[in-house]
Amino acid sequence: MALARYVGGTLLSFSRYLGELAFLIAETFRGILSGHIRLRLVIHQIFEVGYRSQLVVLLTGGFTGAVFATQAFFQFHQLQMDTAVGPVVSVSMFRELGPVLCGLMVAGRVGAAMSAELGTMKVTEQLDALRALGVHPVDYLVIPRFLAMVISMPLLVTECIVVGILAGYIVTTQILGVSEVYYLYNMLHFTGGKDVAMGLIKGVVFGVIIVFVSCHKGLNAREGAVGVGRATTDAVVAGSLFILVINFFLTLTLNIFFPAAK
Amino acid sequence: MMPSHNNQEIISVDNLVQTLAGQKILRGFSLKVYEGETLVLLGRSGGGKSVFLRHLIGLMRPLEGSICVDGLNITSLKERALAPVRKSIGMLFQNGALFDSMNVADNVAFPLRESGETNEAFISQKVHDALQMVSLHGHLSKMPASLSGGMRKRAALARALINQPRFMLYDEPTAGLDPIVADSIDLLIRRLQRKLGVTSIVVTHDMKSTFTIADHVALLHEGRCYFYGTCDQLRTSTDPVIRDFVEGRSHEAP
Numbered sequence: 292m293a294l295a296r297y298v299g300g301t302l303l304s305f306s307r308y309l310g311e312l313a314f315l316i317a318e319t320f321r322g323i324l325s326g327h328i329r330l331r332l333v334i335h336q337i338f339e340v341g342y343r344s345q346l347v348v349l350l351t352g353g354f355t356g357a358v359f360a361t362q363a364f365f366q367f368h369q370l371q372m373d374t375a376v377g378p379v380v381s382v383s384m385f386r387e388l389g390p391v392l393c394g395l396m397v398a399g400r401v402g403a404a405m406s407a408e409l410g411t412m413k414v415t416e417q418l419d420a421l422r423a424l425g426v427h428p429v430d431y432l433v434i435p436r437f438l439a440m441v442i443s444m445p446l447l448v449t450e451c452i453v454v455g456i457l458a459g460y461i462v463t464t465q466i467l468g469v470s471e472v473y474y475l476y477n478m479l480h481f482t483g484g485k486d487v488a489m490g491l492i493k494g495v496v497f498g499v500i501i502v503f504v505s506c507h508k509g510l511n512a513r514e515g516a517v518g519v520g521r522a523t524t525d526a527v528v529a530g531s532l533f534i535l536v537i538n539f540f541l542t543l544t545l546n547i548f549f550p551a552a553k
Numbered sequence: 554m555m556p557s558h559n560n561q562e563i564i565s566v567d568n569l570v571q572t573l574a575g576q577k578i579l580r581g582f583s584l585k586v587y588e589g590e591t592l593v594l595l596g597r598s599g600g601g602k603s604v605f606l607r608h609l610i611g612l613m614r615p616l617e618g619s620i621c622v623d624g625l626n627i628t629s630l631k632e633r634a635l636a637p638v639r640k641s642i643g644m645l646f647q648n649g650a651l652f653d654s655m656n657v658a659d660n661v662a663f664p665l666r667e668s669g670e671t672n673e674a675f676i677s678q679k680v681h682d683a684l685q686m687v688s689l690h691g692h693l694s695k696m697p698a699s700l701s702g703g704m705r706k707r708a709a710l711a712r713a714l715i716n717q718p719r720f721m722l723y724d725e726p727t728a729g730l731d732p733i734v735a736d737s738i739d740l741l742i743r744r745l746q747r748k749l750g751v752t753s754i755v756v757t758h759d760m761k762s763t764f765t766i767a768d769h770v771a772l773l774h775e776g777r778c779y780f781y782g783t784c785d786q787l788r789t790s791t792d793p794v795i796r797d798f799v800e801g802r803s804h805e806a807p
Contacts, residue, residue, distance in 0.1 A: 411653075419612050420650035420709075424664050425639040427632065 315429070315507050319437055322430045332435035333442075340401050340436070341443025347396050348451045355388055356380060356455025357462045364467050373469045377478030380459035385486035386551065389452035391538055394497030397447065398530035402505040405436060406526035409509025410519035418510070433506045437499070444498030445491045452490055485549035493541055497534050504530040563588040563752055564609070564720070569618035571604060578604050579615070580776030586769075591746050591753040593763045595798060596773035602756040603647060605773065606722050609754065610642050611635040622720070640668070642720040643713035647728070649705040651697040657684070657708050658693040664716045683711040688737060703730045710738070714745070721745065723755040727762050739765045760799060764788075772798065 363376045409432060412418050418428050456478075464471045505526040512522035564586035571579040578601035586592050596602045607613045608620060611627050619628050627638055651660050661680045670676055684690045687707040697705055706726070713721065723742070727735035739762050745751040757763060763770060763784070770787045772780035772795060780787065780795055787799060797804070 408654075415653070416646050416648065416650040417652055419607070420644075420646060420652070422612060422632075422635075423610050423639055423642070423644040423646075424667065424712075425636040426667055427636070 311511070312503055312507055315433065315503055315510070318427075318429045319433050319503075322427065322434050323438075327427070327430040327434060328438070329431065329435055332431070333438045336435045336439030337443055339404070340397075340439045341446060344397055344400055344443070344447055345450060347400055348393050348447045349454050351392050351396050352384075352389065352451030352453075352455040353458040355392055356384060356458035359383065359388065359455075360459030360463045361467070364463055364469070368467075373463075373467075374473040374477045376459070376463050376469065377474040378481030380463075381456050381478045381482045382486055382551070384452045384455040384459075385482065385490040387538070387542070389455060389490050390448050390493035390497060391534065393444075393448045393451040393494060394501065394534045394538075395531050397444070397498065398501045398505075398534060399527055401440075402501045402526050402530045403523050405502070405505040406509035406512070407519055407523045409506055410512030410522040413510060413512045414515050414518060428510065432510075433502070436506060437502045440498040440502045441495060444494045448490055448494030489545050489549045492545060493538065496537065496541060500533045500537065501530045504533060561588040562586070563623055564754075565621045566605075566609075567619050567621075569605065569608060569620070570616045571601070571608070571613065572616060573604065577776055579618075581618070582773065582776060582778055583618075584771055584778055584781070586752060586754060589746065589750045589752055590768040591742060591755060591766050592769045592771060593767035594754060594756045594771050594773060595758070595763065596756075597798075598758070600773055601776060602773055603724050606644070606724055606754065606756055609722055610639055610644050640664075640716065641718055642722060643716070643718035644722045645706070645710050645713050645724060645726055647724040648702070649697070649709035651700075651705055651709055651712070653697045656694050656696050657689070657700070660697065660708060661711045661715055663712060668716065679715055680711075683715045684708070686714065686741065687711045688734070703734055706730065707734070707738075710741075717749065719750075719752065721751050721753040723753065723757075725757055725759075726755060727757065727759045735759070735762065736765075742766050760801075 360376055360380045363379050364373065367373055367375045367379075409418075412421075412432075421428050421431055460471075460474065460478075463469045464474055508522040508526040508529070512518045562585050564584075566582065566584040569579045569582040570577070582601075582605060584592075584594075594602050594605070604613065608615055609622070611630065611632075615628060619626050621627070622638055622642070625638065627635060630638070651657075652663065655663070658677070658680050661683055662676050665676050665679060680693070681690065684693070687710050689704060689707045689711060692700070692704065692708070697708070700708065706729070710726070721742075726738050726742070730738065742753055742755065743766055746753060753766075755762075755766060767784050770780070770782060770784060771778050772787075774780075774794055780790065780792070782790075787795065790796065790799075796802075
């Protein structure tokens with residue numbers, strides 16, 4: 292009985308949470324459609340979200356590509372298939388590692404900052420001050436972050452992937468001694484536009500998840516500094532978990548439109 | 554003091570009920586405010602005065618009851634539909650609620666920029682005038698974090714006044730200010746009323762301030778309007794609750 296109540300309660304609060312997210316998303320689109328776009332804030336957010344996330348994303352992509360190439364080489368080398376490392380690294384970077392790792396890093400860096408900033412505004416009555424001045428907090432705070440994320444995320448994912456592939460290429464050909472020509476030929480042969488499309492679509496979806504999860508947590512922060520801390524933690528945890536779970540279903544769905552095998 | 558307002562009822566609050574964390578804060582609070590007057594709302598700390606003020610600008614919705622501002626029932630309006638009403642109301646929050654990502658000048662200019670003003674020379678002139686009005690000129694580029702509590706409050710007041718609202722809501726405008734600045738804020742409230750005909754509702758505990766600015770005084774006690782009248786009626790009242798409040802007596806043993 293207690294278990295059923297616990298499960299029921301959890302399901303109920305989760306569906307309530309999804310409902311609140313849906314309302315936030317609807318309000319954001321209502322604002323965008325009625326033209327409440329503040330270009331100056333969008334540019335500022337692109338700087339915060341996109342430009343300043345680059346170092347983190349580049350390092351993540353680079354070292355992941357390098358270590359992944361190394362491990363793949365160790366396995367393929369036993370089968371005398373050294374040049375298969377190229378396509379394995381590039382396809383994985385495009386389809387999974389690039390968007391997911393980039394998403395996780397951005398959820399940590401940007402998602403935390405967003406929920407902390409909005410949460411602090413909430414608990415210090417700055418959100419109320421906005422509303423009292425006749426400005427909708429979604430228009431002023433969420434829309435610029437949403438647009439900035441939608442613009443920045445594909446670029447960040449691209450950087451992450453490109454650097455990852457480059458790092459894999461350098462490690463495999465320069466340190467592990469695989470032929471550059473065959474590596475490149477196989478890589479280009481097995482990597483196509485559909486892999487690129489999948490990576491970029493995933494990147495945008497993850498960006499959107501991060502924005503709404505983080506902004507929702509921030510806008511609903513409660514009870515002072517503790518509440519802001521909790522909102523920030525929740526935003527990063529929920530954002531990362533959403534990314535990992537949705538990624539699985541997204542892979543299955545997108546694979547219908549962009550099949551992995553030739 | 555002769556009332557300096559006319560007899561047009563501009564804000565009417567009817568039977569407001571609100572609960573916070575299971576506690577009934579407002580239990581059928583009613584109030585009327587006449588156009589161009591300054592109404593002072595007194596009451597104990599935690600008695601629901603600020604909560605009531607937040608209802609007037611639609612930041613909170615009552616469980617029961619209605620609020621009409623200039624003939625418009627705002628309790629049923631949706632968030633976006635409230636924007637025009639809110640733009641006619643200036644609100645001074647207890648701690649100022651300045652945007653901490655902007656300096657003083659940008660905070661004060663915020664309502665102007667949001668209403669579509671792009672002429673920077675005009676904006677900076679208006680900001681200068683507004684800050685002059687609250688005696689805070691010369692602090693334009695300071696961030697809110699580096700201002701004292703009183704300066705923050707005055708900057709917030711300049712922000713609330715810059716678009717010349719018809720109504721002003723003050724949440725403890727003189728709390729935490731030195732007596733001289735407090736007096737200048739009182740005089741400013743009076744001046745706004747006389748010159749621009751601003752209708753004001755002031756929540757305060759400051760009895761000196763009350764007697765300086767009020768046309769009418771209301772006392773919020775146990776969720777209801779316990780007293781409503783003029784300053785003279787407040788002064789001469791023999792009701793023990795009112796006397797305790799006016800004279801600041803707690804009846805505790807020393």
